[in-house]
Every structure is written in C-alpha cells, then in structure tokens.
Amino acid sequence: MTNLQPTYLLELEHVTKRFGEHLVVDDLSMQVANGEIVALLGRTGAGKSTVMSLLMGAISCDSGSVRVAGFDPSRDHDTLRGKMAVSFQTDRLLPWRTARENVELGMLILKRPKKEARAKAVEWLARVKLVDADDKYVHELSGGMRQRVSLARALAVDPELVLLDESFSQLDHATSKVLRRDFSQVVREFRKTCVFVTHRIEDAMDIADRVYVLVEPAKICLELKITPEDRLDESRKQVIYDQIADAIGGNDEA
Numbered sequence: 001m002t003n004l005q006p007t008y009l010l011e012l013e014h015v016t017k018r019f020g021e022h023l024v025v026d027d028l029s030m031q032v033a034n035g036e037i038v039a040l041l042g043r044t045g046a047g048k049s050t051v052m053s054l055l056m057g058a059i060s061c062d063s064g065s066v067r068v069a070g071f072d073p074s075r076d077h078d079t080l081r082g083k084m085a086v087s088f089q090t091d092r093l094l095p096w097r098t099a100r101e102n103v104e105l106g107m108l109i110l111k112r113p114k115k116e117a118r119a120k121a122v123e124w125l126a127r128v129k130l131v132d133a134d135d136k137y138v139h140e141l142s143g144g145m146r147q148r149v150s151l152a153r154a155l156a157v158d159p160e161l162v163l164l165d166e167s168f169s170q171l172d173h174a175t176s177k178v179l180r181r182d183f184s185q186v187v188r189e190f191r192k193t194c195v196f197v198t199h200r201i202e203d204a205m206d207i208a209d210r211v212y213v214l215v216e217p218a219k220i221c222l223e224l225k226i227t228p229e230d231r232l233d234e235s236r237k238q239v240i241y242d243q244i245a246d247a248i249g250g251n252d253e254a
Contacts, residue, residue: 009034009161009193010055015064017050017218024050025061025218034160035191037184039204039211043248047218048197052165055195056086068161082110085154089166091146093138099125099149100134106157117156124152127186144175151183155192162187164196168203180206201244205237213247222247 010032017025024047032038040048053059054066057073057080066072071079085106093102103121108114122134128148138146147167154162168176184207187194198204204211205226213222224243230236 008032009069010195011065011067012054013065015054015061015066017054017059017061023217025054027064028218028220030212030220032193032195034193037187037194037196037207037209039208040195040197040214041199041201041204041211041244041248042214043199043216046214046216048214049165051214051218052163052197055163056084082157083159084161084163085157085159086163086165087150087154087167089169091150093146093149095138098135098137099130099141102149103153103156106153110157120156121152124156125149128152129182144171144179147171147179155186155190160193162192162194164194166197166199169198169200176203177206183207201241201248204244205231205241211244213244
C-alpha cells in the first residue's frame, strides 16, 4: 500500500480545549500547506499560545484532531522528533555556551555527529547574518543578535515545520523589522513551513502568506491571504491592515 503525503503539513480539525471549566479553544479548524508562512494574530487571551502548545504537542486537545505531517504531536513525539523546531519570545539561550555552541545543541540532542553539528552551526549563524559571533557568549550579544541565534538553532536541525511564539515582539520596531525580513528570506529560500504567533499586525503584514485572526476563546474570525503584490502596494496594504485591526478590535500594540 502506497503512503500518500498529506495535502497539508499541518491540520487542525474541530479542535476544542478547556482548562477546567474555562473554554480556551473553540471548534478550531485550520490548515497550513508545505512551504507556507502563516500568522496567528489576536489580542492577549485569544488562545494563540494554547494553539501553539497544541501544535508542539505540549498539550493534547479535548476533542477534534491535530496533525503535523500526518501525526499527532502529543502522541507521536519520537516520529516527529527533529521535524519541528520552536523559537520563543525569549531566546532561551544557555549563557555558559557560545553562540555556535547554542546552535549546535539541537543537533547534538538529535545525535548528529559533533563535527557535522559544528559545521552546520557556523553555516546557519552566517545565514542569519552573525558571521563574527560564533565564539561570543550570550552576555556579549544584543537582543536582536540573541534572537538570531535562537532562530539559527531552530533552523539548523533542518525541520519541516518552524514554530515561532512571539519571537519578534521583545525587540524594538527597527530591529524587529530587519529580523523579520532576514528570517523571511531564509525560510523562503529553504522552503520551510512556518507558523508564528504575534499580537502585532506589522509582523504578519511583513512576512505571512496567510493570516488567521483569533478571538477569545480561540476561534477564527478572519482569514486573509497576503501576496507580495499586496505588500508593495501601499493602498492594498492599508486595506488589509484595517481589516485585521477591525477583526482584532484594536491596534497592533494590543
């Protein structure tokens, strides 16, 4: 019997999640195609991080199904090992390791040869524009540089799916904008699939192919596609921005 690849790399179907009596995710369905960058937008309390935890397999849903490459991330940890990588709001770097050693870490955990891990770490630091930071420790790096190391660590394991949980939100707007641009270039070059959580419309407008706006409890109130042409046309860009802001019910700093 031939094993067919799933149409989507990631699928949630009628997912519901409660914490006690509190309904956090309400009948949520969404799909993400291979090579697509998708943003989950919404105010604090809209359930974005809970959805991310479901995708990571950190928690399981109460009803419905979550599938990554056809597998349940909450059950099939070993099968999905190395296929997903996560970068968080805080960089979570180990201060006693250099930038290169932090990037090596995920590969070493996956039992990659040490020589290969070192070469890949240097390669990915260069790709996120940290050529001269290999031997610098965390305290020697700026916030933007630390986040670049975190992204390099996530990408170096060659995952099919990259999950970003507010990875740009701790940075000032100028630094965040440059990092978003560089991250988008790398992800598209290597055709990685990416889902990222943010509360800032600007993040989504800059790099997402598609946007899901969530309202509390986590359910989709708006889905929009964003094309490169939309980003280049200021009037079209403003229309999309206003649609998202109206759906969220406020500005991008909510």
